[in-house]
Amino acid sequence: MxxxxxxxxxxxxxxxxxxxxxxxxxxxxxxxxxxxxxxxxxxxxxxxxxxxxxxxxxxxxxxxxxxxxxxxxxxxxxxxxxxFGLQHGNLPGEAPGSDNYVPITKLAVADIRREALERWVEVGDVVETRARELSAVLTRADRGPLYDTLAYSIREIIRNAVEHSEAAELFLCAQHWPSRNQVEVGIADAGLGIRQSLSRNTSFAGLDDREAIQMALMPGVSGNPLAGKGTDVWQNSGYGLYMTNRICRNGGSFMLCSGSAALHLTATDKVDLVGNMPGTAVRLLINTERLPDLRDQLGRFHSEGRQAAQAIRGANRSFASTASQMLSVDFRNEPTHEDF
Ligand SMILES: Nc1ncnc2c1ncn2[C@@H]1O[C@H](COP(=O)(O)OP(=O)(O)OP(=O)(O)O)[C@@H](O)[C@H]1O
Ligand SMILES: [Mg+2]
Structure with a gap:
């Protein structure tokens, strides 16, 4: 056929x-x-x-x-x-990953956990290192607003797959088009999906896929019943998806697909799509021209989130500082070829 x-x-x-x-x-x-x-x-x-x-x-x-x-x-x-198993072209991860792209790359969750044990650090620290490496390939820089924004956003979405999906592996692919002022990052896993993961927190049990993805984007909403408790910087607090979607919608767009639901969000629009995939996939589209505005916006996103969380039943309302709530962006100019 x-x-x-x-x-x-x-x-x-x-x-x-x-x-x-x-x-x-x-x-x-x-x-x-x-x-x-x-x-x-x-x-x-x-x-x-x-x-x-x-x-x-x-x-x-x-x-x-x-x-x-x-x-x-x-x-x-x-x-x-x-x-997907067709023997043609490069293997995932085989292309060198230069010219502002990251080829399809498989990250094995077991490797990330093993590295954390070997380095005596937390899983979040290992994910942070990977996210910084990927951001460096895409931006060809090791500091600056785009580098920091991408490193933060990629880290939070990879962390989600590692911490919540129960999948053995996740996939990533990205491209930066400097001439279009655009970066596209895709991160996907074939794990248990947002609805099921969110239902570990009884406040968010009984939702369907569509309700679950909408809920997961809200500030303070986490499937981890211990969200916001304790002092560990990598503890979940329910801000990863909230902050990344607001960052992307500042001139770009954010797409979240899980199970039978999908959402496409821009600054002004929210489009419901019919989804059909196992697990969870996220697309970040970042408009690099709008990064200067981000300086003023980040604090506002965060404080609006904190305020909105007060009204969401079951949301984490604690003010513990966690990694997902600490995005500081270095707004110095990115280094040029003349810098040393
Ligand atoms: N890839 C994924 N697979 C399964 N569930 C997910 C995935 N990504 C997000 N979720 C669900 O959505 C919830 C909200 O995610 P979000 O990143 O906003 O908060 P968090 O990860 O719980 O906390 P934080 O990001 O502050 O550490 C998660 O707690 C989890 O239940
Ligand atoms: Mg998270």
């Missing part, structure tokens, strides 16, 4: 394609035609990869083949085809 990969791989099309795959009748063989697909953005590649893997695993007795994939050199270079 021939299956056509959609022409547009914008996330809503990929999610709709996932639902079409569910409906396909049983067949001995499925041939996926990549010939119509035009452009493979980083986040869409992660989403499509997770969806194709799920399809293949759910029909493991059927043969899955690809055709017309040879023309997609960007996707092949970034490890897309190998990421």
């Amino acid at each position: 021939l299956v056509t990969i959609p022409t547009s791989l914008a996330p809503p099309s990929v999610l709709a394609f996932a639902s079409d795959l569910d409906e396909l009748p049983m067949a001995d063989e499925y041939e996926f035609d990549f010939g119509r697909a035009r452009w493979f953005p980083p986040f869409s590649m992660l989403l499509l990869s997770i969806i194709l893997k799920r399809f293949r695993d759910s029909r493991s007795h059927c043969r899955c083949r690809a055709r017309n994939h040879e023309h997609h050199s960007y996707a092949a270079h970034l490890g897309f085809f190998y990421s």
Whole structure:
């Protein structure tokens, strides 16, 4: 049976394609035609990869083949085809990761935990190191507003996958387009999803996928019943998704997909999409032209969050300082080639 990969791989099309795959009748063989697909953005590649893997695993007795994939050199270079098992192009993580991109990269949660034990540090510290390395590749800098904003946002989304998803691995892919003043970061896991994780906190049990993703974005909302308690800087306090979504919506956009729900948020709009994926996927689109405004906005986001949390039943209202609430951005200019 021939299956056509959609022409547009914008996330809503990929999610709709996932639902079409569910409906396909049983067949001995499925041939996926990549010939119509035009452009493979980083986040869409992660989403499509997770969806194709799920399809293949759910029909493991059927043969899955690809055709017309040879023309997609960007996707092949970034490890897309190998990421779902097709032996074409680079392996995930194999491309050198320069020119302002990070290829599809698999992070094994066990490796992160092992490194924390070996270095005598917390898991949060190891994730922070990785996030800083990734931010350095994307910005070609080791300080400055974009570097700090990306390091913080990437860290918080990776931490979420490591701390809440129960998945063994997570995937990441990113690209910085300096000429478009835009950075896209995609981070995805095929774990238990936001609804189930949030329900560990009885205040947020009984929600459906849509309600759960909306709730998880609220300040002080955490699936960890101990959120906000204790003095550990890496303790959850329910601010990671709240702060990252507000940062991105300052001129860019934020997308959160989990289970049957997905949300696309911009400064002015909130669009509900029909989701269809195992686990959780996040897309950060950052408008680098708006970073100077961020200096004034960050404090405001945080204090508005603290205030809003007072009115949310079950939200953490403690004022303990946790990592997700401490984003300090270095607003000095980024170093140039003349700096030393
Ligand atoms: N990848 C994920 N998989 C499963 N659940 C998730 C994932 N990301 C977020 N969640 C759920 O959404 C909740 C809110 O996430 P958020 O990052 O805002 O707060 P937190 O991680 O609990 O605390 P903090 O970020 O302050 O450490 C999490 O507690 C968790 O229940
Ligand atoms: Mg978090």
